[in-house]
Amino acid sequence: MSGSNQLLQINASDAHWRAFVDSAPQANIFHHPAWSDLLATCYGYRPFVIALLDDENHISAGLPVMAINSYLTGRRWVSLPFSDYCLPLYKDQDSFERLTQKLVSLYQQEKIPRVEMRWELPSHPLIQYEFAYFLHKLDLNRDAEAILKNIHRTQRQNIHTAEKNGVQVEWGNQLVQLREFYRLHCMTRRRQGIPVQPWRFFELLLKEVIEKGLGFILLAYAQGECLAAGIFLHWQKTLTYKYAASSDAGQSLRPNHLLTWTAIRWGCEHGYDIFDLGRTEVTNEGLRTFKNRWGVQETPLIYSNLSAKKVHLQVNRLTPIMHVIIRNSPLCICRLSGSALYRHFG
Numbered sequence: 001m002s003g004s005n006q007l008l009q010i011n012a013s014d015a016h017w018r019a020f021v022d023s024a025p026q027a028n029i030f031h032h033p034a035w036s037d038l039l040a041t042c043y044g045y046r047p048f049v050i051a052l053l054d055d056e057n058h059i060s061a062g063l064p065v066m067a068i069n070s071y072l073t074g075r076r077w078v079s080l081p082f083s084d085y086c087l088p089l090y091k092d093q094d095s096f097e098r099l100t101q102k103l104v105s106l107y108q109q110e111k112i113p114r115v116e117m118r119w120e121l122p123s124h125p126l127i128q129y130e131f132a133y134f135l136h137k138l139d140l141n142r143d144a145e146a147i148l149k150n151i152h153r154t155q156r157q158n159i160h161t162a163e164k165n166g167v168q169v170e171w172g173n174q175l176v177q178l179r180e181f182y183r184l185h186c187m188t189r190r191r192q193g194i195p196v197q198p199w200r201f202f203e204l205l206l207k208e209v210i211e212k213g214l215g216f217i218l219l220a221y222a223q224g225e226c227l228a229a230g231i232f233l234h235w236q237k238t239l240t241y242k243y244a245a246s247s248d249a250g251q252s253l254r255p256n257h258l259l260t261w262t263a264i265r266w267g268c269e270h271g272y273d274i275f276d277l278g279r280t281e282v283t284n285e286g287l288r289t290f291k292n293r294w295g296v297q298e299t300p301l302i303y304s305n306l307s308a309k310k311v312h313l314q315v316n317r318l319t320p321i322m323h324v325i326i327r328n329s330p331l332c333i334c335r336l337s338g339s340a341l342y343r344h345f346g
Contacts, residue, residue, distance in 0.1 A: 005053060007102035012036040012047045012064055020051075020059040021089065028238040028276065029214060030083040036064050038208045039081055042201045043343040050106070052099045054091075061090035061099040063117075072344040076114040082197075084279040085135060085301055087119045097122045107306045114309075120302035128310070133279040133301040136291040140239075140275050144268040148261075152293035155257060162220070162258035167227070169262045170219045173210050177217040178202055181229040184245035191248070197342050209233060215242075218262060220255035228255035232263050237273040239263065260294065 010017055012033045021027050029035055036047040051062035063086065065079045080086045090096040100121045107115050107126075121127055140147065148156065170177070182202055189196040209215050215233040219226050228246040232239060241263060246256055267275050277291045279301050292298055 005055065005098070007099070007106055008051050008053065009048045010051050012049050014049065014051075016059055017049050017051060017062060020062065024089045025237050025273075026087065027089055027236045029209070029233040029235045029240055029242075030080055030086045031064060031089065032209075032214065032235050034209050034212055034214060035083070036066070036080070038201075038204050039066055041208070042198075042204050043081070045081065045343075050099075050103065052090075052095060052102060054095070060092075061088060061095040063088040063099075068343075070344040072341075074113055076116060077112055078116045079118060083118060084133075085118045088117075088121070100124060100127075104306065113307065115306040117304040119304065121304040126306060128305045128307065130303045130305065131300055132282055132303075134282060134288060134298045135279055135301040136277040136288075136296040136298055138264065138275040138277065138294055138296045140264070140267050140272050142268060142271075144265045147264060147268065147295065150295045152295070155261075155293045158254040158257035159261050162254040165222065165253045167220055167222045167253050167255050167258050169259055170221060172217045172219065173206075173215070175206065177219060177229075178206050178210075180219055180226050181217055181231060181243070181245055184226065184229050184247055185243065187247055188245045195341055201342075205231070218259050220259045222250055222253050222255065225250065227251070227253065228259050230259055230263065232266075234267075234270075234272065238276050239267040239270075239272040239274065240276040241278060264294070 018033065021031050024031075039045055040047040046067040047064065048067070049062055049064050051059045054060040063079050065077050066081050067075075067077055068081065069075050079088075088096060088099060090099060101124070103115070103121075104124055104126050106112075120129065138147070172178075182199060185202075186196050205215075210217070210231075210233075214235055215231060218230050218232065220228040226247075227250040228244075230241060230245070231243040233242050234240065241260070244256070264275050275296075277294070277296060280287050280291060288298070
């Protein structure tokens with residue numbers, strides 16, 4: 001690898017990139033090559049890394065990218081699909097700004113119709129900025145009980161309600177737990193009127209990420225029935241709550257609250273600094289309230305786009321009629337629509 005102050009496109013498994021990412025404490029699971037491999041294998045995207053070299057030919061900044069070709073959404077680069085956010089990694093602010101300038105130049109030279117960045121890049125006249133989400137993160141420490149004291153009393157009461165009613169949380173990383181999660185996940189997405197990602201995606205998630213020690217599944221049971229489930233991914237200093245699912249039954253037992261608290265406690269016990277609850281739509285007051293009551297920091301999540309056309313971030317890409325159809329159709333419709341559409345809208 002050579003070429004000082006140049007912007008290179010390298011393989012996500014490149015040893016120099018992996019060493020750079022390993023040394024970056026702000027990196028999370030979305031920077032790990034296993035996540036890129038999962039997306040590429042499942043959806044046929046072309047994965048690569050955009051890396052900026054310094055005067056000594058060492059990587060000083062970079063980010064993972066997926067090249068997508070879709071007859072529905074066109075040709076574009078995304079960093080990264082199916083990732084709430086993916087911050088560029090850099091040694092210093094000057095490297096970040098030079099990475100941004102070089103990225104804009106690459107966009108112009110390669111004549112890429114659209115580049116989508118799930119983070120806020122330094123100001124540039126060609127970059128369009130969109131704000132439709134908040135990001136929610138909780139600072140962790142070794143003392144879980146200290147965190148519990150700072151949680152809103154409503155959440156503490158709900159945790160107590162779950163424990164008093166015999167809710168038990170099971171930890172797992174096997175196919176049997178994944179199938180139980182997916183059953184609830186399909187029910188949840190149908191209730192929301194949203195297509196569900198194909199089963200193949202979650203099979204690959206288990207194989208490429210969870211079985212490599214980068215994640216786990218939690219399931220909340222009461223009287224032998226699974227009421228809620230979540231998939232958690234972790235790397236470097238961040239524990240990420242990536243997927244949540246639940247049934248309508250037993251919500252009065254507050255299984256989601258005990259499940260979330262179990263994950264927070266696990267993060268504390270295993271030395272993680274951040275519990276990442278992901279993005280939330282600005283207009284989703286209910287979910288924002290749920291997350292904020294855990295004592296998180298709520299910050300605006302800004303996306304950056306390069307495009308000759310005006311970009312309007314579509315938080316909800318489905319028409320209202322599509323929501324109605326999914327909610328009132330068999331689960332197979334929710335799954336089939338997801339299999340047909342997801343690769344185009346990541």
